[in-house]
Amino acid sequence: MSLIFPTLIALAASAAFVVxxxxxxxxxxxxxxxxxxxxxxxxxxxxxLRSVRSRMRWAxxxxxxxxxxxxxxxxxxxxxxxxxxxxxxxxxxxxxxxxAPLGRRSRWPDVRHAALAPRQTASFGPRWGxxxxxxxxxxxxxxxxxxAATASVDSFGLSRxxxxxxxxxxxxxxxxxxxxYALPLLIIALLISAATLLSVYRIASAPARxxxxxxxxEAAARRSLTKFSLMxxxxxxxxxxxxxxxxxxxxxxxxxxxxALKPEYINxxxxxxxxxxxxxxxxxxxxxxxxxxxxxxxxxxxLIMFALTLxxxxxxxxxxxxxxxxxxxxxxxxxxx
Amino acid sequence: xxxxxxxxxxxxxEQIRSQLSAQILTGVLADGDRLPSxxxxxxxxxxxxGTVARAYSILEADALIESRRGAGTxxxxxxxxxxxxxxxxxxxxxxxxxxxxxxxxxxxxxxATWA
Numbered sequence: 001m002s003l004i005f006p007t008l009i010a011l012a013a014s015a016a017f018v019v020x021x022x023x024x025x026x027x028x029x030x031x032x033x034x035x036x037x038x039x040x041x042x043x044x045x046x047x048x049l050r051s052v053r054s055r056m057r058w059a060x061x062x063x064x065x066x067x068x069x070x071x072x073x074x075x076x077x078x079x080x081x082x083x084x085x086x087x088x089x090x091x092x093x094x095x096x097x098x099x100a101p102l103g104r105r106s107r108w109p110d111v112r113h114a115a116l117a118p119r120q121t122a123s124f125g126p127r128w129g130x131x132x133x134x135x136x137x138x139x140x141x142x143x144x145x146x147x148a149a150t151a152s153v154d155s156f157g158l159s160r161x162x163x164x165x166x167x168x169x170x171x172x173x174x175x176x177x178x179x180x181y182a183l184p185l186l187i188i189a190l191l192i193s194a195a196t197l198l199s200v201y202r203i204a205s206a207p208a209r210x211x212x213x214x215x216x217x218e219a220a221a222r223r224s225l226t227k228f229s230l231m232x233x234x235x236x237x238x239x240x241x242x243x244x245x246x247x248x249x250x251x252x253x254x255x256x257x258x259x260a261l262k263p264e265y266i267n268x269x270x271x272x273x274x275x276x277x278x279x280x281x282x283x284x285x286x287x288x289x290x291x292x293x294x295x296x297x298x299x300x301x302x303l304i305m306f307a308l309t310l311x312x313x314x315x316x317x318x319x320x321x322x323x324x325x326x327x328x329x330x331x332x333x334x335x336x337x
Numbered sequence: 338x339x340x341x342x343x344x345x346x347x348x349x350x351e352q353i354r355s356q357l358s359a360q361i362l363t364g365v366l367a368d369g370d371r372l373p374s375x376x377x378x379x380x381x382x383x384x385x386x387g388t389v390a391r392a393y394s395i396l397e398a399d400a401l402i403e404s405r406r407g408a409g410t411x412x413x414x415x416x417x418x419x420x421x422x423x424x425x426x427x428x429x430x431x432x433x434x435x436x437x438x439x440x441x442x443x444x445x446x447x448x449a450t451w452a
Contacts, residue, residue, distance in 0.1 A: 111343070112381075114373070114382045115373075118371050118374065118409065119377055207380035
């Protein structure tokens, strides 16, 4: 029964998240995008749009391949490779984006133009878009430090279990994100942060294509790439936060449940039947650890749902690219602003 | 917008300096406006950073811009021209170009109207 309220809270949070996600989708679709006519001879603009879309799609392919490649590495039997795989995958994808965000120029025209508006790292995304990964990385780091500080050593001498003391004694359970898991995850979080920062810096500072006509396409391309990078990085960090919350919650839930023989059997073991029946035992949970752990599991589930939605949004950005619709005549393209 | 033309005999740094100077003096770029970094402008124009840095240092010596480490480069000149004229002038020039008028022909229209 104690699980009903956290479950209701988690369901309400999930429903609220779905409502917000739908609202975001509708808002992005209803925005008025500037429409630009592309002539059939405007190869530069078409090449830029193609290049940006293909770059994001390749980043997804590389991230997925690296994630699966690392996940199946036979490094250890405690799941470390599986744990770091999504982080290394997204770092690889972001590194690919950073290499040449807008592609490389095939030729420089004799007459070249440059806008006088300074481009900065934060120029091509909303403030919340930059704030979200910072907040989630900080939350992940704080969460890992707390779990690492509360962890205990398991039978292999590794900091990967949790011990809860109850009236019937101490109970340990794992896997729990102690230092054994927290340290590699902190390094991965640091790597993701650095790769994201490098990616958005490179997107903003990539040289312009040099024609006044492509300026609007370029700005849209930079915004798409920035959105893609920030969403991918945030998705993986939120996924880690959710997975760690679920793992920690499950371990604490398990450790905070205890089973002990009834006192009369301890005093006189001969009364104990063979085999013992469930009625011979006393069962209990340690509160508030059990309730907190149950809530942690549910919050973890909600965070994983949030992460998966962000992944879908990032894939949608990659598939759509800077173009939101293709209208007739064939040379009319709509570019997101 | 800044334009560099490789076919122009004027050196690129001078093309940049003269265009920036004109935009500052006519109020297109207002006092306090931030300019792109040397690296950004150089990469966008396909020039060496030293070329843009040279144009910026001349403009700084002319007291038209000011560069501060960490704060970037900003325009430091109060134009005597009212800024409201700029969009009107741009609209007029666009109209003249749309009608295939040359600069001389456009100036002639202004002179005639002025009188």
